[in-house]
Amino acid sequence: MDSRSSHTASVTPSSRNQTKSCSKLGGKVRIVARIRGFKDLELASEPVIHVCKSGDNGALEKVTLSFDDQTSSRKNEYEVDCCYHQNEDTALIFSREVKPRIAKVFDGESSTFIAFGARGSGKTFTIQGSKENSGLGMLVVDEILKMVEGGKHAVAVSFYEVFQDHVYDLLDPKNPEVPVKSILEFEKLYYIGSNSNKPKQKVALELPRRSHKALMIHILACDERQNPKCVGKMNFVDLAGYENAKRNSIDGANLVEGTLINKSLNALFNVIHAVSANESRVPYRESKITRVLQDSLGGNNHISMFVCLNPLFCPDTIHAVTLASRLKSIKPVAAKKQSNSSAPLSANKADSVVASRSAAKKGPNSRLPSGKKTNEYFGDTNTKQASGFKKKANNPSKVVKSDIPKQKSTVVVPYVEEGKGSLDGALFNSDEVDIASDIVPCSNDKEIVVSDATQENSHASNEEDALVKVEDNCKEVTPPVDGDNIVKEDNTLLVNETKSPPLSVRLKELSMNLQSLCATPLPISMPPVANTEIANIVDTMEPKTPMVTNKMDFSNCPSGKFSKRSSGMKQSFVQEYLEFLNTATKEDLKGIKGIGEKRASYILELREESPQPFKDLDDLQEIGLSAKQVKRMVQNAAGGLFN
Numbered sequence: 001m002d003s004r005s006s007h008t009a010s011v012t013p014s015s016r017n018q019t020k021s022c023s024k025l026g027g028k029v030r031i032v033a034r035i036r037g038f039k040d041l042e043l044a045s046e047p048v049i050h051v052c053k054s055g056d057n058g059a060l061e062k063v064t065l066s067f068d069d070q071t072s073s074r075k076n077e078y079e080v081d082c083c084y085h086q087n088e089d090t091a092l093i094f095s096r097e098v099k100p101r102i103a104k105v106f107d108g109e110s111s112t113f114i115a116f117g118a119r120g121s122g123k124t125f126t127i128q129g130s131k132e133n134s135g136l137g138m139l140v141v142d143e144i145l146k147m148v149e150g151g152k153h154a155v156a157v158s159f160y161e162v163f164q165d166h167v168y169d170l171l172d173p174k175n176p177e178v179p180v181k182s183i184l185e186f187e188k189l190y191y192i193g194s195n196s197n198k199p200k201q202k203v204a205l206e207l208p209r210r211s212h213k214a215l216m217i218h219i220l221a222c223d224e225r226q227n228p229k230c231v232g233k234m235n236f237v238d239l240a241g242y243e244n245a246k247r248n249s250i251d252g253a254n255l256v257e258g259t260l261i262n263k264s265l266n267a268l269f270n271v272i273h274a275v276s277a278n279e280s281r282v283p284y285r286e287s288k289i290t291r292v293l294q295d296s297l298g299g300n301n302h303i304s305m306f307v308c309l310n311p312l313f314c315p316d317t318i319h320a321v322t323l324a325s326r327l328k329s330i331k332p333v334a335a336k337k338q339s340n341s342s343a344p345l346s347a348n349k350a351d352s353v354v355a356s357r358s359a360a361k362k363g364p365n366s367r368l369p370s371g372k373k374t375n376e377y378f379g380d381t382n383t384k385q386a387s388g389f390k391k392k393a394n395n396p397s398k399v400v401k402s403d404i405p406k407q408k409s410t411v412v413v414p415y416v417e418e419g420k421g422s423l424d425g426a427l428f429n430s431d432e433v434d435i436a437s438d439i440v441p442c443s444n445d446k447e448i449v450v451s452d453a454t455q456e457n458s459h460a461s462n463e464e465d466a467l468v469k470v471e472d473n474c475k476e477v478t479p480p481v482d483g484d485n486i487v488k489e490d491n492t493l494l495v496n497e498t499k500s501p502p503l504s505v506r507l508k509e510l511s512m513n514l515q516s517l518c519a520t521p522l523p524i525s526m527p528p529v530a531n532t533e534i535a536n537i538v539d540t541m542e543p544k545t546p547m548v549t550n551k552m553d554f555s556n557c558p559s560g561k562f563s564k565r566s567s568g569m570k571q572s573f574v575q576e577y578l579e580f581l582n583t584a585t586k587e588d589l590k591g592i593k594g595i596g597e598k599r600a601s602y603i604l605e606l607r608e609e610s611p612q613p614f615k616d617l618d619d620l621q622e623i624g625l626s627a628k629q630v631k632r633m634v635q636n637a638a639g640g641l642f643n
């Protein structure tokens with residue numbers, strides 16, 4: 001059934017009430033869960049997601065989710081605003097969550113709908129859908145086109161992809177807003193556009209590349225000079241699937257990709273947190289996706305986050321819900337006098353508000369930690385990931401405890417062991433690969449390079465700064481009409497101000513340190529040789545092979561001494577090497593095999609956030625290197641000393 005035609009029919013009296021309550025609830029950020037329908041191979045067995053409703057009308061209604069978590073004895077509950085079940089289609093979600101917002105866009109209040117969740121959880125299905133099963137993007141354009149028919153408004157769309165921190169225009173790079181007059185026209189653009197311009201990969205990889213996609217629907221009206229002007233926007237964002245890089249042991253290239261994705265997800269959460277809390281500084285500049293959405297998130301604009309849930313047991317789904325439900329608890333601080341909370345932030349204004357990265361980092365404590373803390377939210381281990389919020393998450397006051405008796409509602413979602421009969425298990429297998437140099441998309445793709453050589457503070461005054469350069473044919477195009485939304489990246493920030501000596505000098509220093517270590521006797525006192533082993537091997541009853549215990553001390557023999565000293569030297573070498581990575585210039589970093597442009601830039605970014613990001617070798621995994629690759633890199637450096 002074509003959901004486009006079905007959505008009006010599915011607005012039942014009860015759903016109309018819900019529509020009402022949705023708009024009533026409409027805080028800054030609305031968190032909406034959606035449980036994905038089963039795929040063919042997924043067999044029903046046990047329930048893994050439980051949805052609990054308390055209260056049944058208006059703003060009092062609370063919905064909590066809990067999971068049968070096989071990996072944890074804790075039974076956490078996560079609060080969301082609403083949850084759609086497997087049997088509820090996208091058209092119903094459209095009529096309840098999106099449709100009530102359309103009229104507000106005509107009044108200048110933009111809305112952004114973001115699908116977030118683990119891989120394969122139904123984000124694309126919800127936002128983009130397919131020709132057979134329309135997603136929210138299709139349904140909303142259909143509705144808006146009907147509304148503008150014969151009136152003074154017009155509709156235009158943009159469609160961007162953020163792939164490995166590069167922005168691509170998926171429609172027409174020469175024309176950032178493509179006018180749309182009919183749903184057929186849009187359908188062609190949306191489904192063909194989203195496939196044809198997908199960035200090509202340098203290397204053939206088994207897994208589909210992961211990226212964020214943002215559809216922007218601009219409502220245009222003519223100003224007094226008859227020039228079309230954007231009055232409001234609706235954005236539909238299909239985020240790349242969240243996955244825990246470490247747990248899923250991804251290979252090098254995918255790890256870099258995963259790290260960038262998690263970093264940008266973290267940046268987006270930071271921005272949503274900052275705008276929800278009415279903070280005066282919003283860190284839009286920390287990722288491309290937040291820059292693309294910049295002018296639709298602040299002020300009175302609305303954000304809905306659709307947390308898409310895998311119906312099977314999936315730790316990444318639980319983590320995604322954890323993160324999203326935390327956004328619900330944000331309490332806005334009183335708006336400051338100078339901040340313009342009633343109007344959408346223009347890009348330049350927002351840019352000047354952002355002022356400087358370092359200042360933003362010193363923002364109020366309520367903000368999600370940024371930068372290196374990426375891994376605390378989207379990173380490696382379960383404990384690390386949630387550390388910033390752990391206390392809050394486990395705080396019973398966060399869990400809905402209503403006096404109104406809870407009614408267990410619906411969802412009998414079967415449990416299927418991870419990896420069995422589902423894509424997920426297969427997706428996360430990996431093989432170790434050689435250190436891949438930074439993967440960049442082919443130059444003939446239509447990449448919007450957001451680059452800048454100017455100082456960050458000068459953006460607000462310089463209109464030209466907002467130029468979006470399309471690398472295709474080296475042509476520059478202007479950003480969307482209203483859209484100084486893509487601001488330029490200040491690469492000067494990436495350069496280490498304190499110039500460190502060249503790599504050769506640093507290696508020489510390392511070598512000299514190593515030599516002096518060899519020459520200095522280590523202050524290790526050698527215990528006397530023990531004879532206890534002899535006693536241990538005397539067994540009077542039966543002849544036995546003597547047991548050799550690990551109490552044997554070879555420390556006084558040449559090999560023992562050597563082994564102790566060399567392990568001391570190894571420690572010292574590793575420390576020197578880490579010190580080098582913590583201080584070297586970008587050029588020096590790029591001199592290391594396995595560190596290309598992107599990794600070097602990323603290291604500098606990490607250093608901006610914390611001056612010594614690498615405290616031990618494990619920390620190098622944060623830049624997308626596997627343990628094996630790190631080992632090889634250090635071995636290469638050590639080998640270089642003897643060349």
Ligand SMILES: Nc1ncnc2c1ncn2[C@@H]1O[C@H](COP(=O)(O)OP(=O)(O)OP(=O)(O)O)[C@@H](O)[C@H]1O
Binds near residue numbers: 035038117120121124
């Ligand atoms: N509500 C649903 N009902 C039935 N099938 C669904 C539903 N949601 C998703 N699917 C199916 O599940 C599969 C994965 O969905 P989809 O591609 O939307 O996931 P995703 O979260 O976008 O994945 P990724 O993170 O890899 O981009 C698809 O085959 C899709 O058709």
